[in-house]
Amino acid sequence: MLDIENLTVHLPGAARPLLASVSLSIRPGEVVGLVGESGSGKSTTAKAVLGLLPSGAVAHGRVLLDGADVLTMSPADLRAHRRHSVAMIHQDPRAALNPVRRVGDFLVERLMPVHDKRSARARAVELLDAVGLSDPARRLRQYPHELSGGMLQRVVIAGALATRPRLLLADEATSALDVTTQAEILSLLDRLRTEHGLGLLLITHDLHLAAAMCDRVQVMYAGGTVEQQEASELFRSPAHPYTRGLLDCSPSLDATGLPPHPIPGQPPSLADEFPGCPFAPRCPLASADCESWTPVPAALPGGGTAACLQIPVRSA
């Protein structure tokens, strides 16, 4: 359904590309996780699917949704694409809703071109009911500031479903919520995916969450894909040192009792330029060759790919 092919995005004035040859595909009903630190290009990738690149950005490659390239769409086609094919769920539901308009307006606005006003309201009630909000008719008349973050995220999800999209982009959709709400929202997303056969792109910095939710996980660093594998495989045997570093960052409860182990250094900014592998300066396995080796994804024995010079060395 979604096929991103070698998407490279340059921003004038930046030393390195925002996205470096990113490829990604999602089939209907599939959940793909996009994992990485802030600034690794996860959100930019999702925004590219909506055709929302920063102004002045130059993009190469293709972003195909059911064969149509988002990057070359006319403004009218792009609006129709945003309207009907793809919906995005944002990190902060409080910022995603217009504070001076009612919850009902948010939903009805999305339903309007297809429905008349009366049936749009009825459909909005159904949608709120479907995402598990109590007393949906009353919610329509409330303002965003009268609802909690978890309730608002349900409203945002209801809004995303309003136009029956085929693909949902969840950009850190649960990061701003507390843990119990987080679990509820995730199970809601999973239920909706199975019910409607939606493709789901789950962007998160939480590798454990990605492993639990996703069919496949793609790990990004400095605008490029460093590794992608089946979720269970990635979690069991992470190939790229960055993926392992991310896994070591979270505290574990198993017998080893090792304290969380942060990756040294900072995620690179747009001003940093890399002659070789961008992760080399922070990599525990880096050798002198890494400084000049341009990462190329290599197939892994268990399926998937990883872009690391050290992998063949280790497996030999």
Place this chain on the structure above:
Amino acid sequence: MFPAAGRQVAGLLATLVVASFVIFGAVYAAPGDPAVFLAGGRDDLTPERLAVVREQYHLDEPFLAQYLHWLGNCLRLDLGRSFQYNDEVVDLLAARVPTTLALVAYATVLFVLFGVGAGVLGALRRGTWADSVLIGGTTLSASVPSFVAGIGLAAIFGVQLGWFPVTGSGEGFAGTLHHLTLPAVSMALGALAVISRVTRQTVVEAAGADHVLVARASGFPERQVVARHVLRNALAPIITMCGLVTAGMLAGTVAVETVFGLSGVGSLLVGAINGHDFPVAQAVLLLMVTGYIVITTAVDLAHPLLDARVKTARRVA
């Protein structure tokens, strides 16, 4: 909602009482003895004559008693008689207020139309030549005082081109509109810069909000995004500011009324102060303060209707 509105009205009344006291005190403290003026000047003035006049106008009573006396009369809508014209102050005001109100209303329509319009245009076309022209033009218009602009406009459009009359306030709706165009334009010009700047800034801020990007990402037509998510959100601050500027204009018509020979309350006030005409000066000032407070209260009451968050904040406070 209701208790909040009630509190606001109570606040309005309290402000009015304080303002009336300040006005009365200020006029009372103004130099010159009104009794001398009332008795017909310093020539052949006897102490007895002065005492009679003082008693007749309650000027011999203590300050507070005079104030309460005046306030009581005001509440009964008896504003006294003008020392100067010997008419009821109410009648004087009734003759003058419509002109000033029409002038302020006309100027308000103009600055809302062009000021808010220019601000919105500048914000939506930010960084283009249109934006720069608007900023430059409104800054220039604001740096010219309204009476100077008035003289300039009268010279060009009144005297040279003969399009508009340069004096008087006209008869009937069309006549009033025709006569008040130049004065209203000269008042509105000064407000244009502040209105368009603040509008531009407010709209730029509103356009930068996350939910606008979300609306755009949902594929709504750009017009709908601008109308429902940008302008709708900028409305409350813009209306507040327009209300304040209009309220300020009520007291600022003096210069323009003088330039265009309009008999409004502004010129009435100046005449009254120059002529020690206490009842008129007090009444005009009280009216101006009342107008100012009523407009600002109306704006405050309208605010929760435009932004529901204000209502809750007040309820919590």
